[in-house]
Amino acid sequence: xxxxxxxxxxxxxxxxxxxxxxxxxxxxxxxxxxxxxxxxxxxxxxxxxxxxxxxxxxxxxxxxxxxxxxxxxxxxxxxxxxxxxxxxxxxxxxxxxxxxxxxxxxxxxxxxxxxxxxxxxxxxxxxxxxxxxxxxxxxxxxxxxxxxxxxxxxxxxxxxxxxxxxxxxxxxxxxxxxxxxxxxxxxxxxxxxxxxxxxxxxxxxxxxxxxxxxxxxxxxxxxxxxxxxxxxxxxxxxxxxxxxxxxxxxxxxxxxxxxxxxxxxxxxxxxxxxxxxxxxxxxxxxxxxxxxxxxxxxxxxx
Amino acid sequence: xxxxxxxxxxxxxxxxxxxxxxxxxxxxxxxxxxxxxxxxxxxxxxxxxxxxxxxxxxxxxxxxxxxxxxxxxxxxxxxxxxxxxxxxxxxxxxxxxxxxxxxxxxxxxxxxxxxxxxxxxxxxxxxxxxxxxxxxxxxxxxxxxxxxxxxxxxxxxxxxxxxxxxxxxxxxxxxxxxxxxxxxxxxxxxxxxxxxxxxxxxxxxxxxxxxxxxxxxxxxxxxxxxxxxxxxxxxxxxxxxxxxxxxxxxxxxxxxxxxxxxxxxxxxxxxxxxxxxxxxxxxxxxxxxxxxxxxxxxxxxxxxxxxxxxxxxxxxxxxxxxxxxxxxxxxxxxxxxxxxxxxxxxxxxxxxxxxxxxxxxxxxxxxxx
Numbered sequence: 001x002x003x004x005x006x007x008x009x010x011x012x013x014x015x016x017x018x019x020x021x022x023x024x025x026x027x028x029x030x031x032x033x034x035x036x037x038x039x040x041x042x043x044x045x046x047x048x049x050x051x052x053x054x055x056x057x058x059x060x061x062x063x064x065x066x067x068x069x070x071x072x073x074x075x076x077x078x079x080x081x082x083x084x085x086x087x088x089x090x091x092x093x094x095x096x097x098x099x100x101x102x103x104x105x106x107x108x109x110x111x112x113x114x115x116x117x118x119x120x121x122x123x124x125x126x127x128x129x130x131x132x133x134x135x136x137x138x139x140x141x142x143x144x145x146x147x148x149x150x151x152x153x154x155x156x157x158x159x160x161x162x163x164x165x166x167x168x169x170x171x172x173x174x175x176x177x178x179x180x181x182x183x184x185x186x187x188x189x190x191x192x193x194x195x196x197x198x199x200x201x202x203x204x205x206x207x208x209x210x211x212x213x214x215x216x217x218x219x220x221x222x223x224x225x226x227x228x229x230x231x232x233x234x235x236x237x238x239x240x241x242x243x244x245x246x247x248x249x250x251x252x253x254x255x256x257x258x259x260x261x262x263x264x265x266x267x268x269x270x271x272x273x274x275x276x277x278x279x280x281x282x283x284x285x286x287x288x289x290x291x292x293x294x295x296x297x298x299x300x301x302x
Numbered sequence: 303x304x305x306x307x308x309x310x311x312x313x314x315x316x317x318x319x320x321x322x323x324x325x326x327x328x329x330x331x332x333x334x335x336x337x338x339x340x341x342x343x344x345x346x347x348x349x350x351x352x353x354x355x356x357x358x359x360x361x362x363x364x365x366x367x368x369x370x371x372x373x374x375x376x377x378x379x380x381x382x383x384x385x386x387x388x389x390x391x392x393x394x395x396x397x398x399x400x401x402x403x404x405x406x407x408x409x410x411x412x413x414x415x416x417x418x419x420x421x422x423x424x425x426x427x428x429x430x431x432x433x434x435x436x437x438x439x440x441x442x443x444x445x446x447x448x449x450x451x452x453x454x455x456x457x458x459x460x461x462x463x464x465x466x467x468x469x470x471x472x473x474x475x476x477x478x479x480x481x482x483x484x485x486x487x488x489x490x491x492x493x494x495x496x497x498x499x500x501x502x503x504x505x506x507x508x509x510x511x512x513x514x515x516x517x518x519x520x521x522x523x524x525x526x527x528x529x530x531x532x533x534x535x536x537x538x539x540x541x542x543x544x545x546x547x548x549x550x551x552x553x554x555x556x557x558x559x560x561x562x563x564x565x566x567x568x569x570x571x572x573x574x575x576x577x578x579x580x581x582x583x584x585x586x587x588x589x590x591x592x593x594x595x596x597x598x599x600x601x602x603x604x605x606x607x608x609x610x611x612x613x614x615x616x617x618x619x620x621x622x623x624x625x626x627x628x629x630x631x632x633x634x635x636x637x638x639x640x641x642x643x644x645x646x647x648x649x650x651x652x653x654x655x656x657x658x659x660x661x662x663x664x665x666x667x668x669x670x671x
Contacts, residue, residue: 086656087649089649097600100590100594101637101638101641103637104637107637266466280452294449299659
C-alpha cells in the first residue's frame with residue numbers, strides 16, 4: 001500500500017512541477033513553429049511570476065494576479081517582437097538582453113508580500129481515481145486552463161488559417177511573403193501568444209504553486225521549456241510529454257532522499273538538457289525544427 | 303536632396319548627424335528609464351551615481367577593481383566576436399567559462415612542478431577546457447547539423463551540473479578538510495605560486511596581470527582577423543558561406559576552429575578569474591561574466607578593438623554595483639542598466655536599417671517628379 005502511496009505522491013508532485021512548464025512550452029512551441037527561437041521565455045515566466053504576486057498584493061485577489069502575470073508576459077513579448085520582428089535585431093540578442101533586464105528588474109523591485117494563493121478546485125469523483133486522480137483533478141484552478149489551452153493551441157496551429165500562415169512563416173518565410181502573408185506580423189502575433197502563455201506559466205508558479213515571489217524564482221525553467229520543445233521534436237504532444245518527463249525528473253530528485261534511494265541529483269537536474277541534446281543528435285530526421293527557426297526575415301533576394 | 307550650402311567635413315553629413323542624434327536619444331531614454339526606476343523606488347539618483355562613481359573610478363583601488371572586472375569580460379567578448387565573424391553564434395560562454403575555470407583549478411591543484419610552469423599551465427588548461435566544451439557543439443553541428451545556438455545554450459546548464467558534481471565529490475575537486483569538519487562545495491585554495499601576480503601596491507592602483515593577457519589576446523586577434531589569410535577566410539565564411547566553399551574555405555576547419563577559439567577565450571576568462579580574484583573554484587565563480595561578456599561583444603558590433611572600451615565600461619558598472627549596496631540600492635540595478643544600455647546600443651542601427659529599406663519605395667517617386 002505504501003508503494004502505491006509513494007507513486008501517487010510522486011505523480012502528483014511531477015504534474016505539479018510540470019504545470020508551469022507546460023503552459024510556457026505551449027507558447028514556446030507556437031512561437032518556434034512561427035520561426036522565433038524565443039530565449040526570452042525565461043524572462044516572460046519570471047516577469048509573469050513577479051507581476052502576478054505584485055498584482056495579487058495590490059488587488060487583494062490572487063486570481064487578478066494571474067491576469068496581471070499574463071499581461072506582463074505579453075508585454076515582454078511585445079518588446080521582444082518589436083525589436084526582433086519590426087526592427088531586425090537578432091532575436092537571440094534581444095532574448096538574452098531581456099533575460100538580464102527582467103531578472104535585474106524583478107530582483108530590484110522585490111518587496112516582501114504575504115503569501116496569497118488562488119483557490120483549490122477539487123473535482124468530485126474524478127479526483128478519487130487512484131494514482132492519476134489527485135495528480136490531475138485536485139489542483140489550483142488555473143491548472144484546469146491547460147486542459148482547454150492544449151487542444152486550442154493545437155487547433156490554432158494545425159487547423160486554422162492563422163496557424164497555416166504562421167507555420168509557413170517559420171518554414172519558408174520568402175515563399176510565405178510572396179503569397180501575401182505578412183511574415184513578421186505572424187511572428188509577432190505568435191510571440192505575443194507565447195508571452196501570454198509563458199506569463200500564465202510564471203503566474204501559476206508564483207500565485208498557484210508557491211504563493212510568494214523570490215529572486216530568480218523561475219531559476220532556468222524557461223530554458224527547460226526550450227529543451228522540452230526541442231525534445232518533443234517541435235510537435236505538441238512531444239513537447240507536453242517532455243514537460244511531464246522533466247517534471248517527473250524534478251519530482252524524483254525531490255522525493256528520492258525521503259524514499260531512501262541514492263541517485264545523482266546533478267544528473268537529474270541536467271537530464272532535460274541532456275535529453276534534448278540527445279534527441280537532436282540521434283533523431284535528426286524526425287526531430288526537424290522549422291527551417292527558418294531563428295533567422296530574421298528581411299524581404300529581398302536570398 | 304538639397305546640398306548643404308557650406309561644405310562640411312565628411313563626419314558631419316546629415317546622415318551621420320541623424321545617426322549620432324539617434325544614438326544620443328536612445329541612450330538618454332535608457333538613462334531616463336533607469337533614473338525613473340531609482341526614483342520611483344524611493345532612492346536618490348545622485349547618491350546612486352556617486353556610489354557607482356566611488357566603486358568604479360574614485361581612487362586607485364576602485365580603478366583596479368574596474369579593470370579586474372573588465373578583464374574576463376573582454377576575453378569572453380573577443381572569443382564571441384571571432385565566432386560571430388565566422389557566422390556562428392555561440393551563446394554558451396557562461397558554461398565554457400565555468401568548465402575552463404574548473405579545468406584550470408584541476409591543473410593548478412594537482413599538477414606538480416615549478417611555479418613558473420604551473421601558472422601558465424593553469425591558464426592553458428583553462429583555455430583548453432573551455433575550448434573542449436565549445437568543441438562538443440562544434441562536433442554536433444558539423445556531424446549532425448545540430449543548431450549551434452541551441453546546443454551551446456543547453457551546454458551551459460550541463461556545465462553547471464558538471465561543475466556542481468565536481469565540487470561535491472571528494473575524489474574530484476571538493477576541498478579537503480580535517481576529520482570532523484564539513485567540506486563546503488568548493489575546491490581547495492590554489493597555492494600562492496599559482497596565483498596571478500598583481501601590479502602595484504594595495505591602497506593605490508593595483509590590478510592583476512590578467513589585464514595584459516586580455517589586451518594582448520584582443521590585439522593579436524584583431525590583427526589576425528584583419529590582416530591575415532586566416533582572418534580573411536574566416537570573415538569570408540561568415541559573410542557568404544557559399545562563396546567561401548567555392549573558394550575552397552573548409553567550413554569545418556574554419557568554423558569549428560572559430561568555435562573552439564571562442565570557447566578558449568571564455569575558458570581563459572575563467573582561468574583569469576580563478577588565478578587573480580577567486581583563487582578557488584566555486585559554483586558562483588562565473589557570476590554572469592559569460593552572459594555579460596557576450597553583451598559586450600554585441601554592443602561592440604563585432605569589432606575586437608571596440609570591445610576594449612566597452613568591456614572597461616561594463617567592468618566599471620560591475621565594480622560600481624558592488625559599491626551600490628552601501629546606499630541601500632540593490633545591486634541588481636546594474637543588470638537593469640546594462641540591459642537598457644544594450645538595447646539602446648542595438649536600437650539605432652536597426653532603426654536606420656529599417657528606414658533605409660523603406661526609402662527605395664519613395665525615392666523613385668521623388669526622382670521622376
